[in-house]
Every structure is written in structure tokens, then in C-alpha cells.
Amino acid sequence: MPATRWAARLAAAAVLVAGAVVAVPAHAANPIITSYYTADPAPLVVGNTMYVYAGRDEAPSGGSNFLMREWRVLSSTDAATWTDHGARASVATFKWAGADAWASEVEPRGGKYYWYTSVNGNGAGWMDIGVAVGDSPLGPFTDAKGGPLVSDSTPNSSGLNIDPTVFTDDDGQAYLYWGGYWGVLAAKLKSNMIELDGPVVTPTGLTDYWEAPWMFKRASLYYLVYAANDTNGCVTSSSYACQRYATATSPLGPWTHRGVVLGQVSSTTNHAGVVQFNGQWYIVYHNASAPGGGNFRRSVAVDRLYFNADGTMQKVVQTTTGPPPNPGTGTGTNIAPSAARSTSFVSAWEHLEAVNNGGVPANSGDRANLAYGNWPERGTQWVEYTWPSARSVDRVATYWFDDDQGIDLPASCEVQYWTGSAYAPVPGQSACGVAGNTFNTTTFTAVTTSRLRLSVTSTPDHSTGILEWQAFQA
Numbered sequence: 001m002p003a004t005r006w007a008a009r010l011a012a013a014a015v016l017v018a019g020a021v022v023a024v025p026a027h028a029a030n031p032i033i034t035s036y037y038t039a040d041p042a043p044l045v046v047g048n049t050m051y052v053y054a055g056r057d058e059a060p061s062g063g064s065n066f067l068m069r070e071w072r073v074l075s076s077t078d079a080a081t082w083t084d085h086g087a088r089a090s091v092a093t094f095k096w097a098g099a100d101a102w103a104s105e106v107e108p109r110g111g112k113y114y115w116y117t118s119v120n121g122n123g124a125g126w127m128d129i130g131v132a133v134g135d136s137p138l139g140p141f142t143d144a145k146g147g148p149l150v151s152d153s154t155p156n157s158s159g160l161n162i163d164p165t166v167f168t169d170d171d172g173q174a175y176l177y178w179g180g181y182w183g184v185l186a187a188k189l190k191s192n193m194i195e196l197d198g199p200v201v202t203p204t205g206l207t208d209y210w211e212a213p214w215m216f217k218r219a220s221l222y223y224l225v226y227a228a229n230d231t232n233g234c235v236t237s238s239s240y241a242c243q244r245y246a247t248a249t250s251p252l253g254p255w256t257h258r259g260v261v262l263g264q265v266s267s268t269t270n271h272a273g274v275v276q277f278n279g280q281w282y283i284v285y286h287n288a289s290a291p292g293g294g295n296f297r298r299s300v301a302v303d304r305l306y307f308n309a310d311g312t313m314q315k316v317v318q319t320t321t322g323p324p325p326n327p328g329t330g331t332g333t334n335i336a337p338s339a340a341r342s343t344s345f346v347s348a349w350e351h352l353e354a355v356n357n358g359g360v361p362a363n364s365g366d367r368a369n370l371a372y373g374n375w376p377e378r379g380t381q382w383v384e385y386t387w388p389s390a391r392s393v394d395r396v397a398t399y400w401f402d403d404d405q406g407i408d409l410p411a412s413c414e415v416q417y418w419t420g421s422a423y424a425p426v427p428g429q430s431a432c433g434v435a436g437n438t439f440n441t442t443t444f445t446a447v448t449t450s451r452l453r454l455s456v457t458s459t460p461d462h463s464t465g466i467l468e469w470q471a472f473q474a
């Protein structure tokens with residue numbers, strides 16, 4: 001092993017020992033990090049940041065099996081330059097597990113981040129699915145359940161319970177898809193995110209499914225990207241894999257196979273995640289292309305992903321350069337301070353002017369620049385900006401207020417605009433984030449309007465609040 005890699009290992013160890021949040025700058029190219037090997041990437045956009053959760057491949061050169069003990073996190077604010085945040089979970093996070101930190105994915109809900117992992121239960125069964133939870137995208141993460149979410153004893157479970165992907169629909173219902181080799185399975189998750197809600201089902205229509213599902217939604221269409229290893233348009237040898245994909249009009253299918261989105265890569269396994277970030281789509285995957293790389297020494301790469309007008313995906317062009325920097329669109333000018341503000345309700349002791357007074361909160365409890373809150377109202381409330389004439393807007397960023405009392409982070413939100421006759425959701429909007437202690441960026445196709453509205457839906461037992469709501473000129 002090169003001395004530089006030992007140095008990187010020692011640096012990472014120092015980070016872990018200290019337990020500190022130390023970010024090590026990575027670089028801009030594919031693979032996105034080469035100081036150690038990474039596999040099974042799962043992207044997640046929170047605010048203006050794309051996080052990538054990945055397992056670490058530690059097999060020796062020439063090794064013939066996976067050696068994976070920890071999951072690591074990288075982040076970027078432009079999808080080109082990456083920061084390494086080190087190991088944030090490991091096999092040891094799950095006391096009931098013993099080995100094999102295989103593919104994972106993180107899903108946010110209610111200000112928490114649930115990290116679903118494939119891990120060897122070290123008992124009667126083989127691979128299980130565990131779930132850890134943390135209060136921020138970087139954790140710290142702890143076992144959320146104290147035992148597997150899915151194991152061999154789960155009725156109808158897979159012969160190989162690996163590769164969880166969790167998707168939360170607009171109505172708040174979360175779905176878990178998983179499974180390798182013997183096919184794909186799915187189940188609803190309860191709102192606590194750590195229990196299955198109802199039976200395990202076998203979705204139909206996922207032609208040549210092998211492993212590594214990734215689910216997302218674009219407009220009103222559901223997508224499932226997954227690894228296949230057929231030689232019927234996928235790969236040249238069934239030792240390798242491609243990424244096929246299918247679409248559906250409901251989250252549990254039936255699915256319609258649409259073709260290959262990512263061809264064969266330089267590693268035998270092929271594992272990908274798809275995400276929209278700053279208005280553009282990306283595929284994050286792994287290959288064996290880092291120096292010294294191999295089938296058990298894989299590395300994460302990122303490339304642009306393009307959709308056709310009919311919703312089908314173009315086959316990805318795999319690059320060694322990675323995508324160009326994408327720090328966001330528009331002039332960057334926050335035009336919220338020039339707007340008049342209104343709301344469906346503001347508590348008498350809170351301040352609507354907080355939302356566009358230009359404050360930069362230190363955290364979600366920071367009232368230094370006032371706070372807007374709508375306690376004791378629950379359900380859906382709104383805040384609105386009105387400009388004297390139409391403005392072109394393509395991005396908002398929201399810093400939520402959370403007083404740890406009656407006001408909590410919202411369950412969901414939506415950006416809407418005045419069409420001239422009614423309010424409508426802004427087109428093509430990325431997820432309306434509800435994370436605390438950060439600005440949550442939502443990008444969308446530019447709208448020209450004199451009124452922009454943030455529709456906010458509370459959790460059942462709390463009201464909602466905002467410290468700052470920025471709106472950016474396209």
C-alpha cells in the first residue's frame with residue numbers, strides 16, 4: 001500500500017478517534033475520491049449540499065472477496081468538488097451484526113436521517129437490513145432499532161436481504177425496496193421509519209433484475225434503477241452488470257421496463273443512485289478505475305444524467321472528468337427583501353418580518369433576527385411574497401424555525417406561484433427540504449410571477465416557523 005494511502009488511513013483514524021467533524025477536501029474528477037476505495041454510493045440532497053453515502057472497500061490487492069467494515073460520507077456543493085467526512089457508521093454501529101458493510105442509503109424524515117444498511121447479522125441468517133438514525137446528514141448515527149429491520153425471519157423476505165433503497169412519496173408514505181440475486185421485494189414503512197407496515201410484496205415488471213435498486217420520482221412518474229447482468233443488451237459477460245430501469249405510475253408498480261441507463265462499468269458489480277441537484281440530474285455509481293482498483297477495490301464516480309421529453313432516460317456517458325461545477329442557477333441575487341410579505345397566520349408574539357429581513361441564522365433556534373411562527377395553528381399554513389411587478393425566480397432557500405416547544409420542523413412543504421388566476425406548484429421543483437439548522441434549497445424551472453408562496457404542512461402535534469425564506473432571481 002502506498003505511503004500516501006497509509007497517511008490517509010491515519011488521518012481518517014485520527015478523525016474517528018477524536019470523534020470530531022473534520023472534513024478533508026477531496027478533488028474534482030472521476031472517481032471522486034482515490035485516497036481509499038468506495039462502493040455502493042447513495043446520494044442525498046439536503047439544502048445546498050449533495051451527500052454521498054458509500055461503503056469502504058478494504059480488500060487487499062488481488063483479494064477475491066469483499067472486505068467492507070464501514071460506511072463513509074462525502075459531500076459537495078457543486079457536484080464537482082468533494083469533501084470527505086470520513087466514516088460515519090460501521091458494522092459496530094449494530095451490536096447484533098458482525099461483518100459486511102454492504103450497500104446502504106439514507107432517507108430523511110422529520111429532521112432525522114435514517115441510514116438503511118446491508119449488514120451480516122452474524123447469526124442464523126446471512127445478510128440483514130439494519131437502520132441507524134442521526135440528527136444531521138453527518139450523524140452521529142446510532143442503531144435505531146436494536147435489531148434488523150429485515151432478516152431471514154421476515155415473512156417473504158429475500159434469500160439475500162441486501163441493497164435497501166427507501167423512497168418517501170409526496171403523501172409521506174415511505175417504501176422500502178431491497179434484495180439481491182433472488183429478485184426484488186418491497187414493503188411500506190411505518191412513519192417511524194423502523195418498522196415494515198404490511199406485507200412484503202414482489203413488484204412485477206423489473207426485467208432481468210439482479211440487485212442494487214434505487215427508487216426516485218420525477219414529475220408524477222416513479223423510477224426504479226437496478227443492476228442487471230444479462231447479455232441481452234446489458235453486458236458482454238454476465239460476470240458484469242449494467243443499470244436497467246423501469247417506470248411506474250404508482251410506488252409499488254406494476255413496473256414497465258424501459259432499458260439500460262448505465263452500461264457496463266469497469267468493476268463486475270454495478271450500483272447506482274440518481275438525484276436532482278441544483279436543477280440538474282446526476283447518477284452516482286462505482287467502478288474499478290482508481291489506481292490499484294479492482295472488483296473488490298471500487299471507487300465512486302458521478303456523471304450527468306439526461307431525460308428525454310417523454311420521461312425516458314438517456315444512456316449515461318461515463319467520464320473521467322466528472323461533471324462541471326454546478327453551484328446553482330440564476331444571478332444568485334436574493335430578491336426576497338424587496339417583496340411585501342403576507343401569511344395565513346402569525347402568532348401575536350412572533351414576527352412575519354423575520355422571513356425576509358436578510359438574517360443568517362446560526363441554527364434553527366436562533367431568534368437573533370426574529371422568528372416567524374404560526375403556533376397554535378396546525379396543518380397547512382403559508383407565507384407569501386408579492387413584488388410590485390413580475391420577477392423571474394428559479395430557486396428558494398428556507399431556514400426553518402424550531403423552538404423545541406410548540407414549533408417543530410414541518411412534515412412537508414411546497415413552493416407555489418401565482419399563475420395570474422390561481423396558485424400552482426412551481427414546475428419541476430426539487431425536494432422541498434425540511435432539515436433543521438441549515439438552508440433548504442429548492443430549485444425549479446424558472447417562473448415569471450409577482451407572487452410566490454411557500455405552503456408548509458406541520459407534523460400532527462406541532463406548528464411551524466421560518467427564520468429566513470430566500471427567493472433567487474433566475
Ligand code: FUB
Nearest residue numbers: 102103162163212269271
Ligand atoms: O458492495 C457489496 C455488494 O456489491 C452490494 O451490496 C451490491 O449492490 C454490490 O455492489
